[in-house]
Amino acid sequence: MNISKKTKIVCTIGPASDTYERCVELFNAGMNVMRINFSHGSYEEHLKKIEIAQRMYKENNMIVPIMLDTKGPEIRTHLFENGSAHFDTNQEVRITMKEVLGTNEKFSVTYSELFNDVEVGHHIKLDDGNLDMIVTKKDYDNNEIICKTLNHHTVKDRRGVNCPETEIHMAYISEKDFNDITWGTKHDVTFIAASFVRTKEDVLAIRKILLDNDRPDMRIISKIENPQALTNIDSIIEVSDGIMVARGDLGVEIPAEDVPVAQRNIIEKCRVAGKPVITATQMLDSMKTNPNPTRAEVSDVANAVLMTTDSVMLSAESASGEYPIESCSMQAKIANKIENYLPYSQLAQEAFETSNKNNNDAISNAIATTAILIGAKLIVCLTETDESISRLSKARPCCPIISVSNDMRLCKGDALKWGVYPIYIPYIPQLIEEMEVFALMKARQLGIPSGSPIILTGGSPTGSKNTNFIKIITVNEIKEVEL
Numbered sequence: 001m002n003i004s005k006k007t008k009i010v011c012t013i014g015p016a017s018d019t020y021e022r023c024v025e026l027f028n029a030g031m032n033v034m035r036i037n038f039s040h041g042s043y044e045e046h047l048k049k050i051e052i053a054q055r056m057y058k059e060n061n062m063i064v065p066i067m068l069d070t071k072g073p074e075i076r077t078h079l080f081e082n083g084s085a086h087f088d089t090n091q092e093v094r095i096t097m098k099e100v101l102g103t104n105e106k107f108s109v110t111y112s113e114l115f116n117d118v119e120v121g122h123h124i125k126l127d128d129g130n131l132d133m134i135v136t137k138k139d140y141d142n143n144e145i146i147c148k149t150l151n152h153h154t155v156k157d158r159r160g161v162n163c164p165e166t167e168i169h170m171a172y173i174s175e176k177d178f179n180d181i182t183w184g185t186k187h188d189v190t191f192i193a194a195s196f197v198r199t200k201e202d203v204l205a206i207r208k209i210l211l212d213n214d215r216p217d218m219r220i221i222s223k224i225e226n227p228q229a230l231t232n233i234d235s236i237i238e239v240s241d242g243i244m245v246a247r248g249d250l251g252v253e254i255p256a257e258d259v260p261v262a263q264r265n266i267i268e269k270c271r272v273a274g275k276p277v278i279t280a281t282q283m284l285d286s287m288k289t290n291p292n293p294t295r296a297e298v299s300d301v302a303n304a305v306l307m308t309t310d311s312v313m314l315s316a317e318s319a320s321g322e323y324p325i326e327s328c329s330m331q332a333k334i335a336n337k338i339e340n341y342l343p344y345s346q347l348a349q350e351a352f353e354t355s356n357k358n359n360n361d362a363i364s365n366a367i368a369t370t371a372i373l374i375g376a377k378l379i380v381c382l383t384e385t386d387e388s389i390s391r392l393s394k395a396r397p398c399c400p401i402i403s404v405s406n407d408m409r410l411c412k413g414d415a416l417k418w419g420v421y422p423i424y425i426p427y428i429p430q431l432i433e434e435m436e437v438f439a440l441m442k443a444r445q446l447g448i449p450s451g452s453p454i455i456l457t458g459g460s461p462t463g464s465k466n467t468n469f470i471k472i473i474t475v476n477e478i479k480e481v482e483l
Contacts, residue, residue, distance in 0.1 A: 005030060006396075012318050013319060071176055122135045167228060182213060238273070279312050285316070377443075384407065
């Protein structure tokens with residue numbers, strides 16, 4: 001296990017990476033979570049990816065949780081004649097609510113109620129915003145939206161449709177998403193990445209599916225990709241287990257220059273809430289075809305790390321690109337370098353000031369502060385609850401955190417958190433002396449040099465809901481023991 005970086009990496013698994021050997025390479029390069037995009041592929045294909053992750057743990061003790069990314073309530077074009085249509089600037093186009101084979105004069109979309117939602121003056125954007133149109137009239141007799149194109153572009157079949165100013169009233173949980181999420185509850189899935197979340201009610205609708213299927217442990221990561229979600233961000237964070245800043249669709253729905261500000265604000269809000277946040281989309285986009293990133297892409301990843309995002313993500317770079325391993329390795333190298341420049345003392349103090357300031361928060365702050373003062377190389381936390389690790393991660397300590405638990409589902413949930421590396425053991429040591437032996441043993445296994453200080457923390461007696469002790473110990477040449 002490589003614990004050198006604290007920022008986690010989510011890798012989308014696709015044709016370029018969907019073998020056992022490739023996934024092991026990705027893990028060794030820095031991958032922490034495997035993302036499966038359920039907009040594409042069959043359940044049989046998805047299951048093969050899950051089985052790869054299971055094999056990675058069985059054969060190599062690699063804990064790699066699965067993230068199921070839903071299709072969400074998206075709107076797309078239907079088919080065009082000859083597979084595409086070219087639109088010129090200032091051209092009149094009709095969007096009909098009845099499915100037709102599209103041309104550059106008239107085409108249809110998958111959401112038949114768009115006519116009722118959109119208003120004159122609203123923008124409708126196709127193909128990741130590459131074609132921008134403005135609504136000039138609504139034809140009530142034919143149930144068609146009349147638009148004027150603002151630029152020229154060729155649109156292919158089934159391209160995405162974005163309506164930035166329009167409040168879409170489409171039902172959030174489609175039949176496909178319901179079936180996909182239910183399937184995930186029956187298999188080894190840890191995270192649901194909920195696409196196109198608009199309100200907290202959307203998140204609670206997914207939560208109900210998880211509870212109905214006896215999977216309260218599954219984590220919901222709400223993807224923020226529209227203005228409505230930005231308006232409701234505080235309530236969405238409150239009911240979610242984490243957030244993804246999905247900059248692709250978000251950058252179509254809001255002005256591109258507003259995306260970095262939204263990203264920074266969301267990361268700050270998530271850190272205050274103590275919930276993991278993923279920065280995603282086009283981070284190393286050029287590495288789909290090039291072995292090296294642009295300097296702008298390096299700066300993009302670096303800035304996300306400086307903002308203390310919990311995780312960065314690779315999409316097409318790792319799923320279908322020519323350099324999946326190199327892309328993951330590059331993100332890891334950037335994170336390793338930039339984390340040396342984080343203001344750890346300030347981050348620890350900010351975490352405490354935005355906490356409940358109870359005993360557990362005070363201990364987390366003390367651990368992060370002590371780690372700086374003594375130059376700790378590792379924090380070992382033996383816990384049976386999620387709260388202790390979340391508080392420690394929020395404090396952004398200067399060294400990695402090893403979370404030790406006898407609950408594999410808890411371990412997998414921890415894998416997305418900043419600085420946290422989970423270790424599963426079937427038996428939690430009962431006495432502090434046993435915990436100390438275990439911590440020293442793990443430190444040696446992880447290559448922590450002899451003579452280095454590490455911090456041991458947890459709840460005593462074992463099973464305590466609270467973190468109630470801190471102990472500084474020095475790595476020595478003890479023998480490994482079986483606990």
